[in-house]
Amino acid sequence: MGWRIYFIILSILAFAGIIAFRGIKLGLDLKGGSHFVLNVRQDLAVKKYVERIAGEILSEYKKKYQELTTHPVLFEDTNIYVSAPTEFVEEIKKKFPSFDYRGNELHGETEYHIFTLKEYEKKEIEEFAVNQALSVIRARVDEFGVAEPQISKYGQSKIVVQLPGIQDPSQAKRIIGKTALLEFRLVDDETDFFANIVPPEGIYKNTELSTAKKTVSYLWTYEKDVNKLEDFVKTLTPPVGKTILLGKGEGGKIWRTYVVESISEITGEFLRDAVVRMNSITNEPYILITFNSEGASRFERITGENVGKRLAIILDEKVFSAPVIREKISGGVATIEGRFTIEEARELASVLRAGALPAPVEFEEERTVGPSLGQDSIKKGIFASLTGAGLVGAFMLGYYRISGFVAMIGASITILFTLAILSLFSATLTLPGLAGLALTVGMTVDNNIIIFERVREEILRRGVVKPSVEAGHKLAMATILDANITTLIAALFIFQFGTGPVRGFALTLSIGILGALYGAVFCSKAILDLLISRKIFSI
Incomplete structure (x- = not known):
């Protein structure tokens, strides 16, 4: 049969095994649960940092000087005000390099030396605040005991939290927030x-x-x-x-x-x-x-x-x-x-x-999605996908006969490939993801139609099947790659700049495009070559 057929059989078994062993994580719109978008107050994180440093300076002051002035250390926004001898101010400059010394000024009758947080340090604190909040929320959700939560950073200061199976979000909000x-x-x-x-x-x-x-x-x-x-x-x-x-x-x-x-x-x-x-x-x-x-x-x-x-x-x-x-x-x-x-x-x-x-x-x-709504979405999504696949299959079989059957095998392999990759990397399948999966089937079939039409043209011109099939595949390849790569770039942009359900659609579509190339170009070609060698071919 040739190594390609054996490779296809092994890949089908591998895809099915991955799906069976690891399962497929369903999104909230399919499984039900709670979805939150949180904004981290980065400005208050900066304020707390400045307050902590002011506390450390005050602690050092108390150790060094027995007699305290009324208010030796004050802070406001990103500034720390220190009323102390010059030698202590010099120590602060060396010990806290994240602050710039801005000179001194009078507040009432007291002279204060001013230290201002550096701008790049401020940005680092803001970024750290979001990353730290991400870690803390993950730890709290783990304590809460939610199975397979989705917690990710979104934008500069936002965090998206998805808790599958949690229908009453009030306790989750108390713990997370x-x-x-x-x-x-x-x-x-x-x-x-x-x-x-x-x-x-x-x-x-x-x-x-x-x-x-x-x-x-x-x-x-x-x-x-x-x-x-x-x-x-x-x-x-x-x-x-x-x-x-x-x-x-x-x-x-x-x-x-x-x-x-x-x-x-x-x-x-x-x-x-x-x-x-x-x-x-x-x-x-x-x-x-x-x-x-x-x-x-x-x-x-x-x-x-x-x-x-x-x-x-x-x-x-x-x-x-x-x-x-x-x-x-x-x-x-x-x-x-x-x-x-x-x-x-x-x-x-x-x-x-x-x-x-x-x-x-x-x-x-x-927002909260009920489990019954999630199950209903799954049923309707599967029904829509199967109906669409059935109509496409009927058309392909009626118009391209045996070649149409080969195209549907390629589409089935594409679906297995997409689901297996989602499962392997613990990606989440959402309702828009099902739409992306249905679109992937269409793209696989579309790739095959481009190939079959070129093969038909070559058969009419050459009159010989096998060379026509080879030539048809080569001539169609540029069009197929152009269409698929263009769509893949668009899908990646949607994934990068989109949010929520749109990202689920883009992710499934991106993986599906790679699967479509594998199913239509590699698998369909290998199966067609096998059928031609057995003199079983019609287009």
Whole structure:
């Protein structure tokens, strides 16, 4: 039979084996599930980086100088302002080369040296934020236990998340979208910032005895009006070096304000583990967090230097608790209590283990496809494809007879080739992908029609079958390559610049074009040569 026939048989068996062994991943439109498009707030990632460096500079300042000025380190946007002796400024220049020194200027009566984040460093942070968010979301989805999720970067700052089989997206959104930025900041119990603030209706003012033995004011409201309190706080200008955050008050039924330091003493980047435990007295769950060696060292230093002060435990800009530091805490262990349900505690521990997002994410697009709709799409897609293939097959058999049958074998091999490649590289077959598959069948048949018509012309001219078949294939090749390569280039452009379902169509079509060349040019030719040698030929 010749080596080509054996090769075709082996390739058919290989394609079928790959499909049977690996299976074909179906997209949301075929299987059902949830689809999200998230936008990573790169600007806030840059802000957090600048804040972290400002915190490191402040920590170095505290080690070097026993007497602190009022606000030795401040930050705003991409700038850090340092009020320190010249020798300390020179050290900063050497230790933090990602910042440009911009000279000095007066803020009130205090002279500050200005450091600005370099532009290329800013771009690197923005790019890193998206890549890190991609990794964190993958880890969270793995914790969530979704089979075969599709998570990919799209554009400069967007991430596409597809979760097959997830029909209720609310829990997935909570887990994926939670920034989970854990911070520890000292509470300012010295300044009575709210003393002269007049709150609007629905927001109330109260006083408490601070750890500094001073009477200080705070604002509070009921949970139903927490958005009103949040909006009002945004209109206030906090003291220099401080920020105002909200957290639940005693009893968990109200929300109140806390004035805390702007710079975090320690963050969740030093976290090693987070597990759920039950309080034996209250029978409520809490989260036990463990720091790595560097985090444990920092935590021990912070608690040792601030005995008698309150340390706010903050998650995503919300104060969960603000306990008083009674003594230096060694061992690198802390707890987060927030009147959780057991499910909420497990979710929070899960996202803390997976790591914090480098910046908040915003849900720009969300859609859910039901499994029944997916099955209906599969049935209709298969029915449409089979109907189209059947009509094309009937035409080919009626018009080209045995050669038409050979063309349909080539088309079948093309379909197997396309599905096998999709399966081998774990690509996803979508509903538009089925359309691309149907178009591929048409292109395979079209390739054969070009060949058959050239063969007919050569038979009429030469009157001999075998040389006419050889000549017909050679003469048709330029037209076939031109048409297929042009379509392939267009499909690649669609895949590169398209999104969602359009990319699924372009991917299947691109693979299908290669399969069409294999099925129509190589396989059909080999089978025709075999039939001619057996004197079984008609066109």
